[in-house]
Amino acid sequence: MSDHERIRLVILGGAGVGKSCIVKRFLFNTYTDKYRSTVEDLYNREYDLGQVQLKVDILDTAGDLQFPAMRRLCIATAHAFLLVYATTSAPSFACVKRCFEEVREQRPDFQEIPIVVAGNKLDLASTHREVQIEDVSEWLYCELPKLRAKVMECSAKDDYNIKDIFRCFITLSRILRPVGEEVVGGLKRRSSAYVSASKGGRRAGSPAGLEASSSTPTSEGSGGLEVAKAKPRSRSLIRRSSRKAKQQMRDAHAEDCHVS
Template sequence: MADLERIRLVLLGGAGVGKSSIVKRFLFKSYTDKYRATVEDLYNREYDLGGVTLKVDILDTSGDMQFPAMRRLSIATAHAFMLVYATTSAPSFQCVKQCFEEIREQRADFQDIPIVIAGNKADLATTHREVRQEEVTDWVFCELPRLRAKVVECSAKEDTNVTELFKTLLSLSRYLPASSSSVGPGAASVEPAPSGFKRRSSAYVSASSSRNKNRMNSPSVSGDKKSSLVDAVDVASTSAEAKLKPRSRSLIRRASRKTKQQINNASDDCNLQ
């Protein structure tokens, strides 16, 4: 039976930056120009990573601050974050900075959490750019502590680098090597190199029972072979004990008889004068 792993990706960012458009483009290959404010949408997908079934929860959060309790809960339960801003809006980048500060305040392990900073609306950047990618990169790698993070510009409208966003998150989560094949929505098959897959950190939820069983198996000896070897050793030990116990008792009886005879002889010798 394949191992079961689970990861929750949480999208944070200001209103109207395109968080929902990114998710729907990735999952359903669809896009619409109509804007609808999101309260909270949760999507579930499964992926086959070569013997390991990865369950991915994608949580699309609200862009405003009307639901602080929901926001805190989404940050507390996340295994990875996608912080989305619009390349055409400088205030949206400030909102991303605020989102990161909330993560840093609530999560003591923030340096170990995979984070992708996504600059959406790259298709409009040539004429309406307000946030340069170099500015975001300098903020992430120069001003902040060392993070497991990457900056990627994308366009949900033109389907540019959308799949790359999610592939990067899985790569930062150490589920996929950086050079693995692309990830598609809905029961997609991803076959990374054997050395590319690693277990997730302690922050991640997984089927620990099956994982511990696999850890007990030696890589050079299969489970059936190992159990048969153990059984053989146990049987050999049991049979050896079974043979030794009667033999040891007989030796004790013989020794006791000899001792009694010696004592009787000694007593007879003492009585003879």
């Protein structure tokens, strides 16, 4: 893993749902009720996560869809998406669905892109709710293909769940992973014999054996590598035994036909 990671988070959603309020609450801990239409605002921040230095570009986009070329460029260059709707507005949730369809059309890798769908204005939901989180979850988890995504509700005004939204992207992006998961995740497709050998190492409960079978061979005498080498030989013996058994069956069948 490199010492530096850079991701671009693009925020999409309809006008007036509170996209800018979420960003400013997170970055500056400020909030205002005054509405100002956003064309495009870009914020840059660096975070020390211990293992890596994370550089984040947060792109706050327009909600009125007046700049389609700019919107396509934002979607094409994003590493993650925050799709924002208002819990008090059913049309804003319909707009989020359209935003997702734009992402799906333009990004063939959309299933691997971290996506958080956030319902803002939770502070008004008790009296003016129009979108149930169950409906959002059903759409995201049941109606769509399998995604790297999560649904959350928040309130920029009350500073509720704002930091959790951005923490969620760290998990979905898999920037910080356990060492064992990182090694396995970096492997290319392996043969069934190699997988079986690796599984045998896991059953034995030896992390060192797993690393040896998962890495490129650098020395002889590794127990994990010996298991991996022995497996194909046993498979060849099975093939020869199988061919011999089939030949015996054919010979027996030929004798039966001759007798009849």
